[in-house]
Amino acid sequence: MNTNGQPVLEAHDLTKTFHTRKEKIEAVRGIDMEIWPGEIFGFLGPNGAGKTTTLRMLSTLLPIESGRAMVSGFDVYKSPHQVRQRIGYVSQLGGSDRLATGREDLLLQGELYGMGRREAEQRADELIEVLDLAEFASRRVQSYSGGQRRRLDIALGIMHRPDVLFLDEPTTGLDPQNRANLWVQISKLREAGTTIFLTTHYLEEADALSNRLAIMDHGQLVAEGTSRQLKQQIAADSVVVSLQEDGAGSEGAMRLLQEQDFVREVSAEPDHLRLYVDDGVTALPRILRLLDRNGMAIKTVTLSEPTLDDVFLRYTGRSLRDAGHPLD
Amino acid sequence: MKTLRDIALLYRRSFVQTFRVPVWLAISFSTPLLYLALFTPLLKSLPGGSEFPPGVNVLEIFLPGILALMAFMSGASAGFSTIFELQAGYTERIRVTPASRLALLIGPILSSLTWTFFFMTMIVVVAEPFGFPIHIAGLLIAYVLLALLMVLFASFSIAVALLTKEINSFAAVVNGINLPLLLLAGILLPLELGPAWMRVIGHFNPLYYVVEADRLLAAGHLWNTTIVEGFLVMVPLTALAVVWATRVYRRAVS
Ligand SMILES: Nc1ncnc2c1ncn2[C@@H]1O[C@H](COP(=O)(O)OP(=O)(O)O)[C@@H](O)[C@H]1O
Ligand SMILES: [Mg+2]
Numbered sequence: 168m169n170t171n172g173q174p175v176l177e178a179h180d181l182t183k184t185f186h187t188r189k190e191k192i193e194a195v196r197g198i199d200m201e202i203w204p205g206e207i208f209g210f211l212g213p214n215g216a217g218k219t220t221t222l223r224m225l226s227t228l229l230p231i232e233s234g235r236a237m238v239s240g241f242d243v244y245k246s247p248h249q250v251r252q253r254i255g256y257v258s259q260l261g262g263s264d265r266l267a268t269g270r271e272d273l274l275l276q277g278e279l280y281g282m283g284r285r286e287a288e289q290r291a292d293e294l295i296e297v298l299d300l301a302e303f304a305s306r307r308v309q310s311y312s313g314g315q316r317r318r319l320d321i322a323l324g325i326m327h328r329p330d331v332l333f334l335d336e337p338t339t340g341l342d343p344q345n346r347a348n349l350w351v352q353i354s355k356l357r358e359a360g361t362t363i364f365l366t367t368h369y370l371e372e373a374d375a376l377s378n379r380l381a382i383m384d385h386g387q388l389v390a391e392g393t394s395r396q397l398k399q400q401i402a403a404d405s406v407v408v409s410l411q412e413d414g415a416g417s418e419g420a421m422r423l424l425q426e427q428d429f430v431r432e433v434s435a436e437p438d439h440l441r442l443y444v445d446d447g448v449t450a451l452p453r454i455l456r457l458l459d460r461n462g463m464a465i466k467t468v469t470l471s472e473p474t475l476d477d478v479f480l481r482y483t484g485r486s487l488r489d490a491g492h493p494l495d
Numbered sequence: 496m497k498t499l500r501d502i503a504l505l506y507r508r509s510f511v512q513t514f515r516v517p518v519w520l521a522i523s524f525s526t527p528l529l530y531l532a533l534f535t536p537l538l539k540s541l542p543g544g545s546e547f548p549p550g551v552n553v554l555e556i557f558l559p560g561i562l563a564l565m566a567f568m569s570g571a572s573a574g575f576s577t578i579f580e581l582q583a584g585y586t587e588r589i590r591v592t593p594a595s596r597l598a599l600l601i602g603p604i605l606s607s608l609t610w611t612f613f614f615m616t617m618i619v620v621v622a623e624p625f626g627f628p629i630h631i632a633g634l635l636i637a638y639v640l641l642a643l644l645m646v647l648f649a650s651f652s653i654a655v656a657l658l659t660k661e662i663n664s665f666a667a668v669v670n671g672i673n674l675p676l677l678l679l680a681g682i683l684l685p686l687e688l689g690p691a692w693m694r695v696i697g698h699f700n701p702l703y704y705v706v707e708a709d710r711l712l713a714a715g716h717l718w719n720t721t722i723v724e725g726f727l728v729m730v731p732l733t734a735l736a737v738v739w740a741t742r743v744y745r746r747a748v749s
Contacts, residue, residue: 226591248593251593252593255591256587258584260583260584261583261584261588262583262585263584263585263588264583264585265583265585266512267512271508275508279504279589279593279594280593307515323588
């Protein structure tokens with residue numbers, strides 16, 4: 168573990184361009200980032216943003232084209248061997264060995280990282296306990312459910328106690344229950360001091376797990392900070408109002424609301440109006456009073472604080488919910 | 496040494512896992528048996544049977560060919576597991592570990608080689624009562640030559656798998672190369688039975704040298720130019736293939 172206040176991972180101006188027969192794909196276009204010991208750093212972005220490509224460059228799988236990356240003080244390009252010894256990587260696909268049992272697979276992993284048999288056995292048993300694998304660790308991986316396999320994949324990634332663990336879309340393809348379970352497991356790892364770099368295209372996941380996150384779009388990081396900082400930059404709450412009668416009534420209401428100086432912006436969505444206001448708590452009664460006084464009956468009204476989706480929308484002009492396909 | 500230890504670890508993984516696919520074991524053994532059982536009778540009643548030297552059992556010509564075929568096929572099909580491992584993410588996982596790149600390649604190959612040796616020996620033992628004379632020393636040297644053959648084509652096959660990454664292109668490349676190599680090696684019947692042009696083309700086929708040397712070795716000859724030629728062709732080619740495939744493992748498999 169790094170304790171001298173150095174980042175575990177640093178990247179400067181990382182780029183990667185893929186050349187296919189037909190086109191040139193600039194998958195990663197100049198990324199700068201730092202990850203500090205003990206934190207969970209998240210990359211949030213739609214499919215195709217370049218998250219996996221970044222991770223594969225940082226984990227020595229893909230040659231770095233330009234820019235520089237350091238892990239625990241070792242240059243990823245010049246000292247891949249030292250870097251491999253210090254990172255764990257769990258790809259989108261997983262990587263567990265279908266014909267092996269979970270335990271055998273953990274032992275192989277430990278031994279490939281240079282552990283002796285005894286040491287590997289101890290560590291495997293420890294992880295079987297921590298990640299709750301006991302029930303199936305002596306069965307072949309072939310027979311695991313998606314959630315069980317994911318837990319084994321993560322155990323494989325931290326078998327050698329890496330300085331930083333890379334998790335690429337750890338919960339993609341899992342049902343909500345297994346996703347929630349995995350979030351608990353990942354939070355436990357953080358509490359145990361594991362430094363994690365994860366990517367996701369789920370807002371809730373980035374929000375729930377990461378201490379700090381960056382929003383990635385089209386190969387670039389468009390914003391970075393804690394989830395709270397990012398939301399505060401939006402500095403607006405949103406109020407959603409739906410009226411008893413739509414059409415003419417809502418047009419009148421829209422015009423009326425736009426004239427108010429505490430309302431920053433109003434947009435008409437299919438069956439409601441969305442207002443951005445500086446402070447939702449003081450704005451709400453004023454909106455209610457205003458509409459009431461003008462004889463516009465309200466059906467429902469909701470007040471919400473900004474979400475990461477609002478942040479994403481602000482920086483990319485699109486909503487993350489429809490930016491990519493939810494599952495690949 | 497780290498590399499040797501990694502080879503041993505990955506060898507053990509592959510070796511143990513072979514037992515877990517009993518169908519594979521059954522087919523690997525029954526295929527050469529079928530060749531022996533269903534092909535040899537055809538040879539015996541071949542109208543041009545006079546081409547074979549008098550007093551020579553057909554098995555003496557045919558069985559060394561089957562052994563070479565087994566080594567060749569076991570090598571050429573090595574890439575199929577690689578494709579599955581790539582698609583399961585196993586290859587990336589293993590490439591992120593500090594394991595030696597040579598070990599990633601050679602560990603599993605040596606495990607298949609062990610199995611191939613085992614099946615070859617079974618075939619020889621089965622054929623003996625039917626008149627195949629066993630010359631131990633010659634067979635042992637033939638095994639070394641066939642091991643080179645197996646490692647050469649396994650390395651090639653795995654490298655092609657890593658580069659093509661999916662089953663269709665991989666199968667197309669490997670099959671496209673296998674068939675002409677097999678037909679022009681005289682693996683089932685000696686090329687000497689064919690027209691001169693076949694023999695000429697055969698000289699550009701590494702497999703041809705192996706098969707020629709292999710027949711002589713199995714017949715108990717231990718030293719002659721054909722055998723030396725076999726090794727002179729195979730040693731550098733195999734070394735080249737191993738170096739190339741290791742490089743593919745080391746470089747981008749993107
Ligand atoms: N090996 C490759 N060859 C060509 N293009 C690639 C390759 N890998 C990724 N890409 C392209 O690079 C872009 C970024 O991909 P990726 O890093 O996988 O995104 P993400 O993980 O954020 O979904 C995509 O447009 C993708 O099609
Ligand atoms: Mg991805």
